[in-house]
Amino acid sequence: MQKSAPVADPPFAGVLNDFESLVRQHRPRIFRFLLASLRDREAAENLAQDCFVRAFKARDQFRGGSSLATWLMHIAANLVRDHEASSRLKFWRRKLRSGLDPNDLSDWIPDQQKSPEALAVAKEQVDAIWKAAASLSERQRTVFLLRFVEDMDLLEIAVVTGMKEGTVKTHLFRAVQAVRLGLEVQK
Amino acid sequence: MNPHLARHLTREQISKCLIGDATLQESQHASSCAVCRGELARLESSFSQFRGSIHRWSDQEEQLSRVREVVTVNYENHLERLLIPASVDLPWYKGIVISVKELIHPPKLPPLEVTSKPVKLASLKGLYGGHETTAGLGSVIVHVAVVALLLFAGTLKPVQQAMKEFVPLFAPDLKPLQPKPKPEQSKGGGGSPQKTAETKGELPKVAPKSFVPPIRPQDDPKLAVNPTIVAPEMPNINSPNYGNPLAGIGIPSAGNGIGTGIGSGKGPGVGPGSDGGIGGGVYKIGGGVSAPVPVYRPEPEYSEEARKAKWQGAVLLQLVVDENGVPQDIKVIRSLGLGLDQKAIEAVQKWRFKPGQKDGKAVPVSANIEVNFRLL
Numbered sequence: 001m002q003k004s005a006p007v008a009d010p011p012f013a014g015v016l017n018d019f020e021s022l023v024r025q026h027r028p029r030i031f032r033f034l035l036a037s038l039r040d041r042e043a044a045e046n047l048a049q050d051c052f053v054r055a056f057k058a059r060d061q062f063r064g065g066s067s068l069a070t071w072l073m074h075i076a077a078n079l080v081r082d083h084e085a086s087s088r089l090k091f092w093r094r095k096l097r098s099g100l101d102p103n104d105l106s107d108w109i110p111d112q113q114k115s116p117e118a119l120a121v122a123k124e125q126v127d128a129i130w131k132a133a134a135s136l137s138e139r140q141r142t143v144f145l146l147r148f149v150e151d152m153d154l155l156e157i158a159v160v161t162g163m164k165e166g167t168v169k170t171h172l173f174r175a176v177q178a179v180r181l182g183l184e185v186q187k
Numbered sequence: 188m189n190p191h192l193a194r195h196l197t198r199e200q201i202s203k204c205l206i207g208d209a210t211l212q213e214s215q216h217a218s219s220c221a222v223c224r225g226e227l228a229r230l231e232s233s234f235s236q237f238r239g240s241i242h243r244w245s246d247q248e249e250q251l252s253r254v255r256e257v258v259t260v261n262y263e264n265h266l267e268r269l270l271i272p273a274s275v276d277l278p279w280y281k282g283i284v285i286s287v288k289e290l291i292h293p294p295k296l297p298p299l300e301v302t303s304k305p306v307k308l309a310s311l312k313g314l315y316g317g318h319e320t321t322a323g324l325g326s327v328i329v330h331v332a333v334v335a336l337l338l339f340a341g342t343l344k345p346v347q348q349a350m351k352e353f354v355p356l357f358a359p360d361l362k363p364l365q366p367k368p369k370p371e372q373s374k375g376g377g378g379s380p381q382k383t384a385e386t387k388g389e390l391p392k393v394a395p396k397s398f399v400p401p402i403r404p405q406d407d408p409k410l411a412v413n414p415t416i417v418a419p420e421m422p423n424i425n426s427p428n429y430g431n432p433l434a435g436i437g438i439p440s441a442g443n444g445i446g447t448g449i450g451s452g453k454g455p456g457v458g459p460g461s462d463g464g465i466g467g468g469v470y471k472i473g474g475g476v477s478a479p480v481p482v483y484r485p486e487p488e489y490s491e492e493a494r495k496a497k498w499q500g501a502v503l504l505q506l507v508v509d510e511n512g513v514p515q516d517i518k519v520i521r522s523l524g525l526g527l528d529q530k531a532i533e534a535v536q537k538w539r540f541k542p543g544q545k546d547g548k549a550v551p552v553s554a555n556i557e558v559n560f561r562l563l
Contacts, residue, residue, distance in 0.1 A: 028245065028246070031245055031248070032241060032245035035241070035244065035245045035248060036241045036245070044248075122236045125233040125236055125237075126233075126236050126237050126240050129233060129234070129236075129237045130237070147206060148234045148237065148238060149237070149241050149242075151238075153207065154206070154207060169208050172206045172208075173199075173202055173203065173206060173208070176202040176205055176206055177198070177199075177202055180198070180202065180230065183230075183233060
């Protein structure tokens, strides 16, 4: 970190210069979002790495218009979009078609001394949401994950995705409707 | 209560509440109406389960990747410890300069002082300890003596005579000749509970197990399977219906036996016998069918007439040893007369066998037994 940040943004220069602690602080969240979006640990790790590389390269452009976390999440969301668009792996569709998810999310339900029945119900629900989220479009899924996994409000999501708030609402509404439908089908 | 909020929230309105985009009225209703609140709470709990799962999964993966990182770092450290540290390792050009310098001006080293003295060691003298000549002479003498002794012994008359009379003899193999294993001649039989005897027709395919019998084909089966029988490969004919290629012509029938085969026998084979195979009768020894071994064999008695007539000889009996090792269906093939046949049958009826086996399963096997009658 020999290069000093430009003089234009002194309040964030310190934060961005201590990049290691920044990574340590924000990586879990970025990684979680990427993991949930891509469902692939390897890809999520790679993209998390890419995300911080990009952030480091573009640290001069960070003006402090939003919080650092939002800015990083914005990079991550862009990466997810690029990944989906460029790789054309048909990853989600393939997952959906095979119907077998090696990383079965329902194995990770936090069991707070639940009864087996409650745990089974929770498993079914989580599975249903996971499947429904898989069938969403990339934008809807990103919005949905940001809202319900990362607990962001609509304005933050708008900043992260670069959409207008109204557009975010529409996408989120459709995503929620689709997920609810999935939950009802499960029943 | 506000009249236009008396109705419950619609699906869309609940979704809006969930994403935090509800109007004031809607959120008021959601907080006051128990039904809508319950619905919202249920959805929120599902979503929070989902969130919890993803958080937990990602935390776990994060930890794993951290563990992997630690392992990698340790590994590299370990490698580094094996390499020469950079402080010791000189760059190559410096090494060249140093060796050129040493070539021109060899560094003066202190003179080498030898402080040790040579010591005589017996083990360094070789195998003979300096007595090579004596050892070589001794060896030659011993060899000449041995060769001379052999020549002398060979030229002696009595020795030559004894050698001439020596004829090599080889013990002949006196074991009875064992029959070569014949190809499988297991006799089997089929059966089909039909009124008429089997008629001429094409044999079904041969298979180790008969899943679909050649009789009563099912109409419109879900999974079509060709009917099979259990029999050795045999010549076949081309015919529109299944039957025995050796049988006579008549109304198509698969025979009047019991089981799933063809013919008047019992089992999945062809013919009047039982079990798999073709033809009638029981299995014969050979070709995968082992011989029954007698385990209890009482001696036959002599009949009074034969004793008086001093009559000797052997009776050859044919019998079937069933699965339990009990002889059945005993017939005389070579008779001896004077009541000895009867006595032989009586004796063999008491015999017990270890039954013959096919594929590890006891089967009835046809066998011949010779009963000897000798007067002492």
